[in-house]
Amino acid sequence: MFTIRFFRRIFVCAGLATIAFTGPVIIPAPAFAKTHEVSMTAVETDVIIDGSGEKYAAWTFNGQMPGPVVRVTEGDTVKFTLSNPATNKYPHAMDFHAAEIDFLKNYRAINAGETIEYTFIAKKPGIFFYHCGAPPMIQHIARGMFGAIIVDPKNAKAWPKADREYVLVQSEHFKNPDDVQAMFDRKFDGVMFNGGIFKYHPFVTGGGKIDAKPNERVRIYFVNAGPNEFSAFHPIGEIWDNVYESGNPANKLTGVQTYVVGPGSAATFDVVVESAGAYPLVTHSLTAALRGAIAVLVASPDAKPAPLMPMVPWKVAVPQTEITPVPAH
Numbered sequence: 238m239f240t241i242r243f244f245r246r247i248f249v250c251a252g253l254a255t256i257a258f259t260g261p262v263i264i265p266a267p268a269f270a271k272t273h274e275v276s277m278t279a280v281e282t283d284v285i286i287d288g289s290g291e292k293y294a295a296w297t298f299n300g301q302m303p304g305p306v307v308r309v310t311e312g313d314t315v316k317f318t319l320s321n322p323a324t325n326k327y328p329h330a331m332d333f334h335a336a337e338i339d340f341l342k343n344y345r346a347i348n349a350g351e352t353i354e355y356t357f358i359a360k361k362p363g364i365f366f367y368h369c370g371a372p373p374m375i376q377h378i379a380r381g382m383f384g385a386i387i388v389d390p391k392n393a394k395a396w397p398k399a400d401r402e403y404v405l406v407q408s409e410h411f412k413n414p415d416d417v418q419a420m421f422d423r424k425f426d427g428v429m430f431n432g433g434i435f436k437y438h439p440f441v442t443g444g445g446k447i448d449a450k451p452n453e454r455v456r457i458y459f460v461n462a463g464p465n466e467f468s469a470f471h472p473i474g475e476i477w478d479n480v481y482e483s484g485n486p487a488n489k490l491t492g493v494q495t496y497v498v499g500p501g502s503a504a505t506f507d508v509v510v511e512s513a514g515a516y517p518l519v520t521h522s523l524t525a526a527l528r529g530a531i532a533v534l535v536a537s538p539d540a541k542p543a544p545l546m547p548m549v550p551w552k553v554a555v556p557q558t559e560i561t562p563v564p565a566h
């Protein structure tokens with residue numbers, strides 16, 4: 238016979254957290270909350286929005302639409318800096334939906350030539366929208382100042398491990414970037430995934446695809462930047478195995494055909510494609526899908542690894558050099 242001795246211990250981790258427990262002597266894994274220094278620059282520049290090479294006078298974070306994907310873990314600290322270079326013409330701002338901080342102080346617009354810094358703790362896991370909030374916000378989002386931040390759950394076992402991950406950000410395209418009234422009137426000309434019209438549609442000029450292998454669990458971190466339209470996200474030929482509202486593993490749905498993601502919202506979608514083939518991921522709001530919001534997931538046994546957000550910036554097909562015809566004899 239033996240006695241299990243119980244101890245009460247209190248651990249204080251770097252002043253951040255206090256953990257108390259009663260039980261056998263267990264040395265807990267220390268809480269390694271990280272601090273991430275994230276810097277972005279507002280860049281007013283042309284971007285390419287389709288495979289024909291059409292240019293659009295965008296406002297961006299870091300010169301790309303969407304802006305770079307930020308990825309941290311639940312509990313991490315983000316020290317964020319936004320620079321608005323003196324060469325820009327307009328005020329800009331940054332609003333992280335993953336943060337819980339005073340918007341008046343932190344999300345205010347700064348003029349060209351200024352910078353702003355603020356810090357937040359990413360307390361809740363999920364996929365979150367970020368965007369410029371300078372007035373008129375509808376225009377700053379429509380012109381490209383948006384992106385995604387992934388906050389991975391601290392407990393990686395809170396959901397199944399994904400074999401492959403992608404970020405897709407839906408947004409509306411207005412041909413005239415200065416026509417704010419058209420934005421208020423919802424007169425969009427196209428709808429984009431990751432800043433491109435039919436960017437992942439292999440039957441369209443310059444279009445790509447999203448790759449996976451059969452039976453892989455493909456995780457799509459989906460953000461709807463809007464500014465106005467709702468997305469009805471649906472995998473043609475498949476069913477979402479799981480949908481996680483706001484990307485939080487606690488918000489789990491099972492066997493979902495179509496899931497609505499409103500403007501300024503996000504969700505995580507898991508699909509396991511059983512057999513090789515093509516599976517278009519669309520918003521089933523067809524006026525949007527048929528104007529650009531189709532991403533074809535191609536399942537093939539020889540699928541290669543792919544980046545989280547493929548083709549940013551857009552890779553336009555290089556025009557072929559004209560071949561001089563051989564003179565006739």
Ligand SMILES: [Cu+2]
Binds near residue numbers: 382
């Ligand atoms: Cu802006």
